[in-house]
Amino acid sequence: MIEIIFEDNNIMALLDTGFTGEIMLPENLISELNLKQIGISEYIGASGEIKQTKVFKAEIRFFGKMREIDVLSTEANFSLAGMELFHNCKILIEMNKDLVEVTESK
Incomplete structure (x- = not known):
C-alpha cells in the first residue's frame, strides 16, 4: 500500500505494476474529494476486458511537491x-520482508 496525499486527505492505494495510469479511485471517493471531470477514457482491466471510465484532474503532494495528475x-x-x-x-x-519502498530518482 502507498499513501497518496490529495490536498489534506490521505488515501491508501495499492501499487499496481500492471496499471499504466497514475491513479484510479472509487467513484464515491472522487465525489468526496470534489474532483473536476475532464473527459472519458478507455482502459483494459485485469480480466482483459475493455472498460470506459471518467477522467478527473487532481493535485497531490508527491515527495514534498505538488503535482497535477489524471485520476480514473x-x-x-x-x-x-x-x-x-x-x-x-x-x-x-522485498517480498520476504513485506516491504515496498519508493524513492525519487535523481
Whole structure:
C-alpha cells in the first residue's frame, strides 16, 4: 500500500505494476474529494476486458511537491497507484520482508 496525499486527505492505494495510469479511485471517493471531470477514457482491466471510465484532474503532494495528475474512476472499492505516477522513481519490493519502498530518482 502507498499513501497518496490529495490536498489534506490521505488515501491508501495499492501499487499496481500492471496499471499504466497514475491513479484510479472509487467513484464515491472522487465525489468526496470534489474532483473536476475532464473527459472519458478507455482502459483494459485485469480480466482483459475493455472498460470506459471518467477522467478527473487532481493535485497531490508527491515527495514534498505538488503535482497535477489524471485520476480514473472505478466502481471497485479500492484505489490503485499506477506506473505513470512513479515515472521518475525507483521501486524496491522485498517480498520476504513485506516491504515496498519508493524513492525519487535523481
